[in-house]
Structure formats: structure tokens, C-alpha cells
Amino acid sequence: MQVLPATEDDKAEWLPLWRAYLDFYKQALDDEITDLTFARALESGENLNLLVVKSEGRIIGFATYVLHRSSWARDWYCYLEDLFVAEDQRGRGVARALIAAVAEAGKAKGAERLYWVTDEANKTAQALYEKLATKTDFIQFRRDL
Template identity: 40%
Template sequence: MTVNVRPIVASDEQDWLRLFWDYIAFYKASVPEDVIALTWRRLLEQEDNMMALIARDDKGQALGIAALVFHRSTWSLTWYCYLEDLFVAPEARGKGVGRALIEAIYAEADRRGVNRTYWATQDDNATARKLYDRVGQLTEFVQYRR
């Protein structure tokens, strides 16, 4: 299977929404519809240093999505890239879609001169972590929230 990754365009909206809702359900989370609508607009228009990628197969089937946030850092002269969301449709897992998305993320970060790309996942997300262990470096940091 060929995986093509590119920035989202307006015609991707229904596929992006379907995959994003599946992503939210995967994490048993809840996101208000108005937030999702705003997120789509920000990603599409690349507002607030945000952008999204979509992965499709050679037949045009949407396989996965990623949302990126580029930001400054107090520890760097350049920007950081936060991979906020990465989701691959269950039927496409294990077929190189996640890797293709991450490679495209790294390429976009490199194009922008970013010196750190980072993300988080749940500790028990074993399937994703197998890939992440191959394409990234696990850090010792623990995340806290309010």
C-alpha cells in the first residue's frame, strides 16, 4: 500500500472529522463540537502556528491524521514542534501509516528549522509506543495538568 501524506485542504473536512472523532473516542475523551469546529478552522488556515496532515492511500482513502503546534521555547533560539494529535484508523494500523505521518512531521519541522519535535501518549498505548520507540527517544519527564 502506498501512503501519501500532505497538509489538509478544505475538501478533507469530512474525512478529518471522522478520524478526529474516532481519535477522541479512542481516548474515551469528550471535546465540545464548537471546539472541534474551531480546531478544524485553525488547522485548515494554519492559524496560531497550527497545521494538520492527512494520510491517504493510493485510492484516496483517508488513513490517518496529525495535528501540529509550532511554538517558541525558553530553551532554544528556534521553534519547537508539538505533535498534539496523531491517529491512524484501526484498519490501517501496522501498515506504515503512523511512520509516514511522523516522517512527514519531521520533514515539516526540518523545513521550518525546528530543533525539537515532541509528543505524549498514554503509558498503556502499546501499539503506538512500538512505533514511537523506533522513531523517537523516550524522555524521563512526567506530565502534570491542571
């Protein structure tokens, strides 16, 4: 199993996983947004990054993350925005490997903190996350603009 930055050649294999991820969260995005997301993740000037996990020659999971400045810190924070593992590959340490790789990428940039959110109903993911990080008391609010 290898965790690697995505390349243009990975798009065809990443796309079904991305769609499965969106389906899992009952979300629908225009193809234009999906294409833009992938393109941005490959651009060196963007803060959006995409890692893929390859095993036996195929992509079995991915994570996107964003490095950003914080008003609460001297340096960077690292936000794990998306994490998905193919259903038939779960329980093999793929998500743990992705989180570790995102943490290392954040450290390399000088980030002080890695953080993420998950759906309240996603108890399986939470069981892993509670082993890797500290659950906070913050609640996310959202407003469309």
C-alpha cells in the first residue's frame, strides 16, 4: 500500500471513489465542480491537495486536505476535508495511512494542527478518529452565501 500525491493519470480511477464518497454523504455535485476539484488539487499554487492510496496497482482510497493560516496560530493549520476508502478495502489501515500522510504533509509545511469533521452518524469513522485525535466540543455551523 502506497500513499502518493495524485497525478493526472489517477483521475479515471479516482472518479468512481469520489462519486461513491458523494453518494455516501447523499451529495450531488455538477461534473464541472468535480473536474475543478481534481484540477485544483494538482495545481502547485493551490492549497487544496489530493492524496491517493494505491494497492496492487489500483486506487483504493483518497484524502483531500487544505493548508491554511489561522488567526489562532503563528503558522499553518491543516484541514482534512475529504477521506474515503473503497468499501471492500475498509479495515485494512487505509484510512489510518491517509491520515498519517496528511499529518506528515502538514508538518512538512509547518502546520501546528490537523483537524477534520465527520458526520455525526458515521460511528465507524469516529471509532478510528477517537484513536488518532482528540474530539472537541466545537459544533459546525454552515450558511450558504
